[in-house]
Amino acid sequence: MSETSIRAAVYLRISLDRNMDGLAIDRQREDCLRIAQDRGWQVVEEYADQSKSATDKSKVRPAYNKMVADYDAGRFAAIICWDLDRLTRQPRQLEDWIDVAQENGLLLVTANGEADLTTDSGRLFARVKAAVARSEVERKSARQSRSQVQRAEQGRAPKGVRPLGYATSGDVVEHEAVAVHEIFRLFAIGDGPSIASIARGLSGQEGQDVPSSLPHLPKHSRTLVIERNARREAEGLEPRPVPNDGPWVSSTLLGILRNPRYAGYSVYTDRLDRKENKRRTWHAQILRDGDGEPVGGQWTPIVTEDMWWRVQERLNAPERITNKTGSTARKHLGAGLYLCGVCEKPVRTHGQRYRCEGHVMRSRKQVDDWVLSIIRARLGRPDLRDVISAVDEPRVQAITAQIDTHRAKIKRAQHDYDAEIIEGRDLKRVRDQANPAIDALEAERRSLTASADLGGVLDMPDPVAAFDGAPLMIQRRVIDFLATVHLYSHPRGKKTFDPHTVSVVPKHS
Numbered sequence: 189m190s191e192t193s194i195r196a197a198v199y200l201r202i203s204l205d206r207n208m209d210g211l212a213i214d215r216q217r218e219d220c221l222r223i224a225q226d227r228g229w230q231v232v233e234e235y236a237d238q239s240k241s242a243t244d245k246s247k248v249r250p251a252y253n254k255m256v257a258d259y260d261a262g263r264f265a266a267i268i269c270w271d272l273d274r275l276t277r278q279p280r281q282l283e284d285w286i287d288v289a290q291e292n293g294l295l296l297v298t299a300n301g302e303a304d305l306t307t308d309s310g311r312l313f314a315r316v317k318a319a320v321a322r323s324e325v326e327r328k329s330a331r332q333s334r335s336q337v338q339r340a341e342q343g344r345a346p347k348g349v350r351p352l353g354y355a356t357s358g359d360v361v362e363h364e365a366v367a368v369h370e371i372f373r374l375f376a377i378g379d380g381p382s383i384a385s386i387a388r389g390l391s392g393q394e395g396q397d398v399p400s401s402l403p404h405l406p407k408h409s410r411t412l413v414i415e416r417n418a419r420r421e422a423e424g425l426e427p428r429p430v431p432n433d434g435p436w437v438s439s440t441l442l443g444i445l446r447n448p449r450y451a452g453y454s455v456y457t458d459r460l461d462r463k464e465n466k467r468r469t470w471h472a473q474i475l476r477d478g479d480g481e482p483v484g485g486q487w488t489p490i491v492t493e494d495m496w497w498r499v500q501e502r503l504n505a506p507e508r509i510t511n512k513t514g515s516t517a518r519k520h521l522g523a524g525l526y527l528c529g530v531c532e533k534p535v536r537t538h539g540q541r542y543r544c545e546g547h548v549m550r551s552r553k554q555v556d557d558w559v560l561s562i563i564r565a566r567l568g569r570p571d572l573r574d575v576i577s578a579v580d581e582p583r584v585q586a587i588t589a590q591i592d593t594h595r596a597k598i599k600r601a602q603h604d605y606d607a608e609i610i611e612g613r614d615l616k617r618v619r620d621q622a623n624p625a626i627d628a629l630e631a632e633r634r635s636l637t638a639s640a641d642l643g644g645v646l647d648m649p650d651p652v653a654a655f656d657g658a659p660l661m662i663q664r665r666v667i668d669f670l671a672t673v674h675l676y677s678h679p680r681g682k683k684t685f686d687p688h689t690v691s692v693v694p695k696h697s
């Protein structure tokens with residue numbers, strides 16, 4: 189072999205995750221060396237990685253990395269690999285190779301065709317190959333959640349943490365099921381109590397808007413730890429600390445109301461969902477058969493399908509209002525919003541006054557002026573943005589991540605359609621799947637982020653002016669979001685307003 193012959197590297201990779209063409213490494217090597225021989229190239233180095241996926245850049249491919257370094261050092265000018273798939277399935281890495289090929293003239297040859305990255309057609313070929321490989325990767329990840337889906341197809345109870353109302357076996361836990369049914373029944377009423385009110389009822393609280401028909405239950409997370417401890421004890425293990433009981437929160441109830449299992453639908457949670465929200469699988473989806481019909485689970489439903497769907501409708505309604513500030517059309521700023529300083533019940537309007545019978549009777553105008561002055565001062569503070577980010581709970585972030593995933597899927601499909609990799613009907617199918625999911629997720633996010641319910645007041649350049657110009661309903665929500673207002677009785681005979689008799693405590697300091 190002459191000194192002037194092109195120096196080439198051979199890259200071999202066996203990936204055990206591909207059983208369809210798990211080609212022996214010897215066969216790859218044989219093919220690659222034959223290519224070198226045919227072209228009169230001099231193979232200066234051989235790189236081989238085993239059992240490493242080309243798709244996951246977090247997985248280490250030591251030989252691949254060494255090859256990149258050696259190429260940068262000018263040790264060879266050509267790479268021979270059995271298939272482009274063997275080199276990389278990451279579009280980003282491929283673009284890197286294309287860049288260096290254009291700069292330095294890298295020759296890249298594969299056993300099933302030449303991918304000359306220095307020419308337009310070669311680059312197009314490489315990109316199409318990479319796109320095809322990527323869709324294959326997506327099919328593979330679908331295969332991996334196959335066993336989970338198989339379980340669901342057989343209508344068996346999903347593995348994992350038991351939901352309120354069902355034992356791990358799928359059997360009904362009677363006293364919890366009673367609560368679940370009541371939660372659904374109350375929320376299915378079109379003009380019924382809000383999720384927050386139902387949460388208060390479940391926590392054993394009382395109040396004007398709080399339904400009294402709910403049993404008082406300890407928080408489910410606490411029950412689960414106690415049960416787990418019983419199992420640990422049976423195994424001779426130390427018990428884990430049991431969290432204190434506390435009030436139920438709206439997000440837990442939302443998870444219950446969204447769970448199709450209660451209507452007897454078999455469910456699955458896809459892999460992406462689990463990855464993005466490691467703490468819990470909350471977004472279970474109804475499993476459907478080939479005709480699009482829901483697959484039934486083998487467990488006893490706690491609510492009827494009709495009730496479950498009525499609840500979803502109310503949850504999805506864009507005008508859904510979860511807090512007390514909008515539950516009925518109020519005419520006055522503080523009615524049902526300000527609380528009586530004696531009994532904690534919301535005050536009602538009584539003529540020109542706010543009243544809690546037998547406890548408090550206050551001039552509406554005096555109280556409202558004072559409350560508004562404090563709210564305006566709060567809205568004018570430069571740290572208002574901190575208040576908004578303070579409500580960004582991890583759950584909201586998880587929802588946002590899911591929305592991003594769906595959007596990225598659509599974008600990718602559009603890109604693949606433009607590149608003529610997929611057909612119009614494929615693009616439509618992707619859109620038809622993703623868009624309703626995005627709508628539902630956005631509705632959930634709206635319900636969780638108060639600031640979105642505040643008519644954008646907090647996001648305006650001048651929040652004070654935006655607040656002053658906002659309709660009464662929005663003003664009430666802003667007040668409710670920022671502060672708790674208590675009214676105390678005014679000392680008799682005192683003419684001037686005493687600010688100490690109206691307490692405005694910020695909810696976020």
Ligand SMILES: [Zn+2]
Nearest residue numbers: 528531544547
């Ligand atoms: Zn009272």
